[in-house]
Amino acid sequence: MVLENFDNCRESFSTLPGENNHKKMQKAWFYEEHGPPEVLQLGYLPVPSPKENQLLVCVRAAALNPIDFKLRQKPLVSTTFPVVPGCDMAGVVAAKGDGISRFCVGDEVYGNIQDFNAEGNLQQLGVLAEFILVEENLVARKPENLSFEEAASLPVAVQTAVEGFKVAGFKKGQTVFIVGGAGGVGTLAVQLAKHFYGASLVTATTSTPKVEFVKGLGADKVVDYRKTKYEEVEEKYDLVYDTIVDSKYSYVVAKDDMPIIDITWPPSNPRATHSGLTASGDVLEKLRPYLESGKLKAAIDPRSPFHFCDAINAFRYLETGRARGKVVISPFPS
Numbered sequence: 001m002v003l004e005n006f007d008n009c010r011e012s013f014s015t016l017p018g019e020n021n022h023k024k025m026q027k028a029w030f031y032e033e034h035g036p037p038e039v040l041q042l043g044y045l046p047v048p049s050p051k052e053n054q055l056l057v058c059v060r061a062a063a064l065n066p067i068d069f070k071l072r073q074k075p076l077v078s079t080t081f082p083v084v085p086g087c088d089m090a091g092v093v094a095a096k097g098d099g100i101s102r103f104c105v106g107d108e109v110y111g112n113i114q115d116f117n118a119e120g121n122l123q124q125l126g127v128l129a130e131f132i133l134v135e136e137n138l139v140a141r142k143p144e145n146l147s148f149e150e151a152a153s154l155p156v157a158v159q160t161a162v163e164g165f166k167v168a169g170f171k172k173g174q175t176v177f178i179v180g181g182a183g184g185v186g187t188l189a190v191q192l193a194k195h196f197y198g199a200s201l202v203t204a205t206t207s208t209p210k211v212e213f214v215k216g217l218g219a220d221k222v223v224d225y226r227k228t229k230y231e232e233v234e235e236k237y238d239l240v241y242d243t244i245v246d247s248k249y250s251y252v253v254a255k256d257d258m259p260i261i262d263i264t265w266p267p268s269n270p271r272a273t274h275s276g277l278t279a280s281g282d283v284l285e286k287l288r289p290y291l292e293s294g295k296l297k298a299a300i301d302p303r304s305p306f307h308f309c310d311a312i313n314a315f316r317y318l319e320t321g322r323a324r325g326k327v328v329i330s331p332f333p334s
Contacts, residue, residue, distance in 0.1 A: 002043040027333050028129035029311045030082040034075055037315040045084070047131050050097035054133050057109060060148035061305065061330035062127040063088040064318050065156045065184065071122075072315075078121050086127035087114040089134075090142055090151035100136055108148075111139030112155035115279040128311055130333055140284035143291045149305050150298035153326035154291075155284060157184040159277040160263055161192055162287075167275040168239050168259040172198035177237040177253045180244035181214040181222065182206040184326045185263060187299035189241055194218035195295040196287070203237070205250075210324055217299070247272040299325030308332045 025044040033039050050056045068085045070076060090110035093103050103109060113134040114122055125132055142151045164185075170176065176193045180186040181204025193199040195218065203221040206214045214222045223233060233253045240247070240254040241261045248268035251260050262272040290296035305328040306314035318327045 002041050026130040027308075028084050028125075030084045030128075031072055032081040032083075034073060034079075036073070037069070037312045037319070039072065040085075040312050040315070041082075042309070042311075045082070045125070045129065048125060048133050050095055050133055052097045053099045053136050054097045055093050055100065055103060055109070055136060055139065056095040057089065057091040057132055057134055057139075058094045058334075059089050059091040059127055059130060059132055059332050061090050061152040061328060061332070062086050063153045063156075063184075064314055064327045064329065066318070067156070068126070069315055069319055080121065080124055083124055084126040084129050087112045088152050088155045088157075089113060089127035089132060090148040091132075094131060102136060103139075103141075108142040109139040110142045110148075110151035110155060111281055111284065112159060112277075112279045113138060116276065117278065128308075128329070136281075138279050138281055140281040140288070143288055145292055145294075146298065149300060149328045149330050152330070153184075153298045153300050153328050154188070155279075156277065157326060158188045158192075158287065158296075159279060159283050160185045160275070161188040162283055163277045164189065164241055164261040164263060164275040165192065165197055165239075167273060168241070168261050170197055170199075170239055173200045174238035175199060175201040175235070176203070176239045176241055177233075177235075177250070178202065178204040178219075179240065179242040179246050179250045180205060181217070181219060182210040182324050183243055184299075184323070185243045187214075187217055187325050188296070189243065190214065190217045190219050191296050193241075194220075196290060201235070201237075203233075203235070213324060217297075242267075242272065301325045301327050304328040305330040 024047040026047045028045045029040050031039045093107045176199050178189050181190050190204050193202045202219050204214050204219040205223045205225045211222050230252045236255040238258050242250050245264045247262040251269050260272040261275045267274050301323040
């Protein structure tokens with residue numbers, strides 16, 4: 001059932017999970033064909049029931065990532081329609097299947113619900129729905145000092161950022177040049193380099209309006225790419241961490257034979273190594289002390305949060321490539 005009047009989206013949705021969840025319905029955004037943001041529809045889908053080792057989570061906030069619109073735009077993976085987009089969420093455990101030992105009903109959790117390295121199809125039911133299913137090992141307890149919006153903004157970006165440093169074999173005291181310091185992954189890569197990995201020099205690129213923002217994240221130096229070319233950067237770095245598909249050009253600031261990480265596939269430079277992500281609640285748990293101490297902070301775009309009813313415009317904005325930090329959606333129907 002598709003909602004013709006989107007104003008109805010703002011009405012309270014009172015159905016709560018319980019027995020016979022498969023007979024209850026929830027509001028969700030979904031698409032039944034690939035294409036632009038306008039293929040998204042707002043309607044009703046069944047509330048799923050958790051199976052063994054699964055949690056049913058009532059979503060309070062979600063964040064969008066480039067992978068979400070890329071999967072919607074083209075058939076990159078095997079897809080069974082309808083598809084609810086989205087990977088990142090924060091919410092409250094509403095029910096749990098057999099075998100769950102770490103979480104109880106009522107716990108506040110967050111995580112990336114899509115394990116891209118798992119065998120089989122991706123989850124059809126993404127996070128732009130009132131309730132989602134997620135495997136226990138993919139989520140962590142939400143740090144108490146973070147809002148649901150802040151927590152939702154972190155998982156995919158921080159897991160991607162961590163993976164890049166791991167693939168590069170980055171060591172304490174080394175230097176790093178981060179391309180795209182104001183993006184979803186870049187904002188966290190800057191902070192991780194400074195406060196988690198102990199880089200001796202963190203340099204990041206961004207555009208003129210975002211220079212002070214990136215400095216505030218902890219970058220020792222910020223290169224305004226509108227004013228300075230890569231060839232004009234004087235230092236050479238132990239790691240070039242490219243988050244914006246620019247390794248074809250950015251490689252020149254790397255020291256000879258030192259790693260170049262590119263989070264896009266395929267990398268635009270044959271010398272670069274592609275780095276993806278490992279979806280894991282353990283990664284989030286290891287970062288808990290840094291989040292709770294404030295050394296690692298969520299970076300949310302100033303235009304966020306977008307209301308649940310405004311998901312199409314949230315996607316449109318994300319796809320301009322102008323976001324500063326993460327695009328977040330909240331509140332959800334409750």
